[in-house]
Amino acid sequence: MGAPYNLPADWKVVWITGASSGIGREIALRLAASGVKVAVSARSVEKLRELEAASPSIKAYPLDVVDLAATHAAADAIARDLGPIDLALLNAGVWHPMSAVTYDAASVTNALAVNYTGVTNALSPLLPAMIARRAGHIAIVSSVAGYRGLPVAIAYAPTKAALISLAESLYPDLLDENVKLTIVNPGFIDTPMTKVNTFPMPFMVTTEDAADRIIKGLIKAPFEIVFPFRMKLLAKFSRVLPYRAYFGFINTLPSDEGPTKT
Numbered sequence: 001m002g003a004p005y006n007l008p009a010d011w012k013v014v015w016i017t018g019a020s021s022g023i024g025r026e027i028a029l030r031l032a033a034s035g036v037k038v039a040v041s042a043r044s045v046e047k048l049r050e051l052e053a054a055s056p057s058i059k060a061y062p063l064d065v066v067d068l069a070a071t072h073a074a075a076d077a078i079a080r081d082l083g084p085i086d087l088a089l090l091n092a093g094v095w096h097p098m099s100a101v102t103y104d105a106a107s108v109t110n111a112l113a114v115n116y117t118g119v120t121n122a123l124s125p126l127l128p129a130m131i132a133r134r135a136g137h138i139a140i141v142s143s144v145a146g147y148r149g150l151p152v153a154i155a156y157a158p159t160k161a162a163l164i165s166l167a168e169s170l171y172p173d174l175l176d177e178n179v180k181l182t183i184v185n186p187g188f189i190d191t192p193m194t195k196v197n198t199f200p201m202p203f204m205v206t207t208e209d210a211a212d213r214i215i216k217g218l219i220k221a222p223f224e225i226v227f228p229f230r231m232k233l234l235a236k237f238s239r240v241l242p243y244r245a246y247f248g249f250i251n252t253l254p255s256d257e258g259p260t261k262t
Contacts, residue, residue, distance in 0.1 A: 004033050004034035004035065005030065005031075005034045005215055005216070005219070006219075007031070007034050007035075007036060007219060008219060010086050010135065011031075011036055011086050011087050011137075012036065012037060012083060012086050013036070013037045013038075013039065013078065013082045013083045013084060013085050013086050013087075014031055014036050014037070014038050014039070014085070014086065014087040014088070014089065015038075015039045015040075015041070015061075015075070015078055015085045015087070015088045015089070016028050016038065016039070016040050016041065016088075016089045016091060017041045017042065017063070017065055017088075017089070017090050017091050017092040017118065017122060018041075018042055018065075018090075018091035018092030018093055018141075019040035019041060019042050019048070019051065019091070020040075020042035020043070020044040020047035020048055020051065021042075021044075021047065021191065022189070022191035022207055023091065023141075023186075023189060023191065023207055023210050023211050023214065024040070024042070024089070024091040024092075025040075025047075025051055026207050026208060026210075026211035027089060027091075027211045027214060027215060028040050028051060028058055029051075029054060029055065029058075030211055030212075030215060031215070032054075032055040032057035032058050033055070033057075035057070036057065037057055037059070037082045037083070038055075038057055038058045038059070039058075039059055039060075039061050039074075039078040039081075039082060039085070040052070040058055040059070040060055040061065041060075041061045041062065041063040041065070041074055041092075042062070042063070042092065043062065043063070043064050044062075045060075045062045048060035048061075048062055059078075059081065059082065061074045061077060061078060065092045065114065065117075065118030065119075065121055065122060066113045066114060066117060066118060066121070067121070068121045068124060071118075071121040071122055071124065071125065072124060072125045075122070075125035075126065075129075076125065079129070084129065084133060084135075084136075085126065085129070085130075085136065086135070086136060086137065087136070087137045087138075087139065087218070088122065088126050088136075088137070088138050088139065089139045089141065089214075089218075090118070090119045090122050090123075090138065090139065090140050090141060091141040092114055092115075092118045092119075093114060093115045093118075093141065093159075094110060094111055094114045094115065095111075095156050096108070096110065096111055096155040096156065097152045097153070097155075097156075098152065098154050098155055099151065099152060099154070100154070103154065104155075107155050108154065108155045110155075111155040111156055111159050112155075112158075112159055115156070115159035115160065115163070116159045116162045116163060116166075119140055119163060119166070120166070123138070123170075126138060127179075130177075130179045131174075131177045131179060134177060134178040134179070135178060135179070136179050136180070137179070137180040137181075137182070137218070137221060138174075138179065138180070138181050138182070139181075139182045139183075139184055139214075139218055140163055140166070140167050140181075140182070140183050140184065141184045141186075142160045142163040142164050142167070142183050142184060142185050143156075143157075143160040143185055143186060143187075144185050144186070144187050144226065144231055144232070144235035145157045145160050146159075146160030146161040146162075146163060146164045146185065147161070147164075147185075147235050147236070147238060147239050148238050148239060148246065149161075150250070151250060160185075163183065164183055164185070167181060167182075167183040167223075168183075171223055180221045181223065182217070182218060182221060182222060182223060182224070182225060183223065183224050183225070184214055184217070184224075184225045184226075185224060185225065185226040185235075186205075186210055186213075186214075186225075186226070186227055187203055187204070187205070187227065187228055187231030187232075187235070188203065188204040188205070188231070189204065189205055189206075189207060189210045190204055190205070190206050190207055191207055203228045203230045203231040205227070205228055210227070213225070213227050
């Protein structure tokens with residue numbers, strides 16, 4: 001895991017959603033090792049308890065982010081137990097690969113509820129509290145998949161595009177309120193979510209590498225963190241391509257769906 005990070009002095013309490021596995025779990029462990037009190041949330045109570053047992057600085061708050069009332073209750077409990085939330089990493093997400101041929105409305109609805117509404121639910125308690133204190137940092141985990149539509153990502157890419165737009169819309173207001181906002185747009189990360197994929201995933205990084213990049217990026221508090229570099233170049237370039245050129249490029253890519261992740 002490496003040496004503890006030189007974190008900002010105001011990172012006393014961090015809340016991570018989607019913390020039961022992948023980058024959420026890895027970031028929780030790294031921040032706890034650096035002396036931060038870390039509140040972790042996810043639906044899996046068992047996995048959260050295992051994470052809680054790994055460090056005395058980690059406390060579990062089981063939560064389904066789709067439930068607005070429960071999200072408010074979790075945020076209130078964290079503030080009561082640990083103190084005001086200084087950094088919130090909104091990371092909960094699902095991936096349902098599908099094509100037009102296998103389109104499933106229930107999976108699309110679920111992805112929208114978890115990936116997008118899960119974030120807006122968390123913002124409901126976070127924004128008033130941070131604005132009132134004129135302090136805090138919100139990090140929203142999106143994806144380079146949100147830059148443009150992608151094959152197989154019918155349920156996923158639109159939710160990530162919505163998160164990028166949400167962050168762009170919030171940022172000017174929060175800047176005036178002295179609240180930091182960062183959108184995190186990684187490429188492929190080797191996590192349980194991506195293990196279901198059978199198509200090529202270029203420039204994949206490990207969970208450990210991704211967690212390290214995100215923490216180091218958040219310390220600097222930019223508007224956007226995007227990695228790895230080669231994926232950043234490819235994804236940014238795709239945003240400016242005219243449709244004819246973009247679809248011509250996309251049609252050359254493999255699009256095997258693989259099994260559905262729920």
